[in-house]
Amino acid sequence: MSYDLIIRNGTVVDGTGAPQIHADIAVTDGIIAEIGDISGSAKRTIDASDLIVAPGFVDPHTHYDAQICWDDVTSPSCWHGVTTVMMGNCGVGLAPCRPETREVATWDLVNVEAIPFEVLNAGVTWDWETFPEYMDAAARRGSGLNLGFSCALTPFRHYVLGEESMERAATADETIAIADLLHEAMEAGAFGFTTTNAGQHVGFKGRPLACRLASVDELKAYGKVLKDLGRGTIELALTNEVSKVDPSERELLDLLLTASGRPVTWLALLNRDDDPDAVKNTLAEVDDLIKRGGIPQCTCRPFIIQLDLRTPFIFANMECWNPVLNRDVDEQISILKQADFRAAFKEALKRPLIFSARWEVMTVLEAADPTLAHYVGRNVADIAAERGADPVETFLDLAIEDQLRMQFNYELFNSDESRIPDLITDPRTLLGLSDGGAHVDALCDAGYATYLLGTWVRDNEVLTLERAVQRITTEPASLFGITQRGRIAQGLAADFAIFDLATVGSDKIGEMRNDLPGGGRRLVVEARGVEYTVVNGEVLFEHGTDTGVRSGQVLRSATA
Numbered sequence: 001m002s003y004d005l006i007i008r009n010g011t012v013v014d015g016t017g018a019p020q021i022h023a024d025i026a027v028t029d030g031i032i033a034e035i036g037d038i039s040g041s042a043k044r045t046i047d048a049s050d051l052i053v054a055p056g057f058v059d060p061h062t063h064y065d066a067q068i069c070w071d072d073v074t075s076p077s078c079w080h081g082v083t084t085v086m087m088g089n090c091g092v093g094l095a096p097c098r099p100e101t102r103e104v105a106t107w108d109l110v111n112v113e114a115i116p117f118e119v120l121n122a123g124v125t126w127d128w129e130t131f132p133e134y135m136d137a138a139a140r141r142g143s144g145l146n147l148g149f150s151c152a153l154t155p156f157r158h159y160v161l162g163e164e165s166m167e168r169a170a171t172a173d174e175t176i177a178i179a180d181l182l183h184e185a186m187e188a189g190a191f192g193f194t195t196t197n198a199g200q201h202v203g204f205k206g207r208p209l210a211c212r213l214a215s216v217d218e219l220k221a222y223g224k225v226l227k228d229l230g231r232g233t234i235e236l237a238l239t240n241e242v243s244k245v246d247p248s249e250r251e252l253l254d255l256l257l258t259a260s261g262r263p264v265t266w267l268a269l270l271n272r273d274d275d276p277d278a279v280k281n282t283l284a285e286v287d288d289l290i291k292r293g294g295i296p297q298c299t300c301r302p303f304i305i306q307l308d309l310r311t312p313f314i315f316a317n318m319e320c321w322n323p324v325l326n327r328d329v330d331e332q333i334s335i336l337k338q339a340d341f342r343a344a345f346k347e348a349l350k351r352p353l354i355f356s357a358r359w360e361v362m363t364v365l366e367a368a369d370p371t372l373a374h375y376v377g378r379n380v381a382d383i384a385a386e387r388g389a390d391p392v393e394t395f396l397d398l399a400i401e402d403q404l405r406m407q408f409n410y411e412l413f414n415s416d417e418s419r420i421p422d423l424i425t426d427p428r429t430l431l432g433l434s435d436g437g438a439h440v441d442a443l444c445d446a447g448y449a450t451y452l453l454g455t456w457v458r459d460n461e462v463l464t465l466e467r468a469v470q471r472i473t474t475e476p477a478s479l480f481g482i483t484q485r486g487r488i489a490q491g492l493a494a495d496f497a498i499f500d501l502a503t504v505g506s507d508k509i510g511e512m513r514n515d516l517p518g519g520g521r522r523l524v525v526e527a528r529g530v531e532y533t534v535v536n537g538e539v540l541f542e543h544g545t546d547t548g549v550r551s552g553q554v555l556r557s558a559t560a
Contacts, residue, residue, distance in 0.1 A: 056083025081497030093152030189556030223259025454505025
């Protein structure tokens with residue numbers, strides 16, 4: 001018998017947690033046709049001797065909503081064996097969008113996801129208005145990866161309420177209109193909706209992101225859309241203090257679970273140096289909600305960010321920083337110099353939510369002014385001591401001296417890697433949180449899958465290979481109701497990550513590249529050991545090289 005593709009002699013890890021087997025896999029028309037000892041021929045044969053053949057990895061948390069307009073391979077996720085990405089997270093997105101609110105939608109992405117305005121202005125194609133049109137536009141462009149879309153609640157509220165979406169709750173009639181738009185999007189193939197409760201998520205000109213103003217009645221109505229359809233998932237940026245759920249946040253999670261009857265995956269569980277028991281305590285406190293489908297997301301990597309004060313998203317949950325957002329550099333510097341601002345910043349740091357003012361791990365990564373180059377590699381605490389100054393004053397002064405171009409490196413969470421195994425082995429958590437496409441010049445966690453396989457399977461033996469693959473394939477696919485991917489079985493889509501377990505991995509720190517529209521820069525992490533990435537039966541990457549094939553699909557939730 002003749003096939004389109006045969007993968008021979010591979011060690012197959014099927015994504016279910018079952019023991020690995022040695023087998024061939026045959027593919028016809030993008031579908032797995034046969035698994036076993038295959039004697040037929042094929043148009044293309046891959047020799048997978050000494051390689052692992054796993055289902056393509058499914059990334060449950062990305063922000064490629066804009067990037068898919070200019071990048072048809074969805075990098076860097078595609079380099080790491082990922083074959084399916086879920087977008088529209090944290091309540092921020094680009095559809096639906098009327099022409100007159102495009103600037104607002106763009107600045108929402110700037111503030112929440114730290115994608116420079118100039119990049120978005122140059123790269124977003126705006127060949128849609130409604131959400132179904134947005135999905136269809138993505139399908140027309142073509143993609144290397146499979147694209148799954150959730151409905152970010154903010155643009156839906158913009159679409160119906162206009163400017164007032166950032167000021168108030170919707171009326172009863174407006175709520176019905178938004179719910180109708182969500183239903184239309186779900187019928188077109190959306191996978192649910194997303195929102196945020198996090199104070200750092202601010203929108204246009206530092207105003208609250210529109211979805212944060214949704215009332216209880218609104219959220220109940222939107223949840224009912226999913227309940228009535230019997231499908232869909234909600235994603236929620238829940239916690240204002242990382243890894244801690246306060247009573248109001250618990251109430252919100254309970255409300256969404258009850259209103260929708262669907263899974264709610266929420267952010268985030270990350271280990272904190274200032275409160276080592278936070279994750280353990282929170283898992284115990286919300287265990288009853290987890291059992292009902294309230295699934296927390298975590299990452300297997302240290303959470304390290306690079307930042308400058310032109311786009312200070314790390315401080316966006318502090319009210320004193322709101323006037324700094326969406327200003328030109330001269331205006332920003334003027335505000336940062338003000339004594340009142342500095343006093344307010346110091347006061348806010350007494351109640352840390354995300355940034356905990358550990359100045360000893362805030363290091364100077366890069367200085368644009370050569371006269372400041374001697375600070376590179378040094379931490380702010382040491383520089384402050386040398387100057388005989390307060391660390392807060394020193395941090396702000398250093399940035400100003402470099403016209404806010406100075407890049408800092410900060411170990412935010414998961415810095416003690418000895419505690420990460422507790423996170424990633426707990427079956428109550430969902431591995432993901434890559435944020436692919438967001439915070440482009442600040443962090444890159446899109447390599448979480450290769451980091452998991454290299455660091456926590458091969459090097460530290462924290463997880464078996466079978467369990468690790470299950471965590472990044474079947475588990476996220478099941479959460480979103482994707483039944484045709486995430487496993488290797490006859491009749492399913494032929495998405496594969498084929499890798500060398502001896503070499504697979506990725507680094508903690510990435511490298512900066514100027515490859516965004518308009519020459520914008522981003523941080524990327526390269527993959528090691530991923531020999532082939534196969535999407536719907538076609539080879540997308542071979543030994544790290546893009547083949548030019550674009551066989552990805554826009555997934556539709558009713559048939560995925």
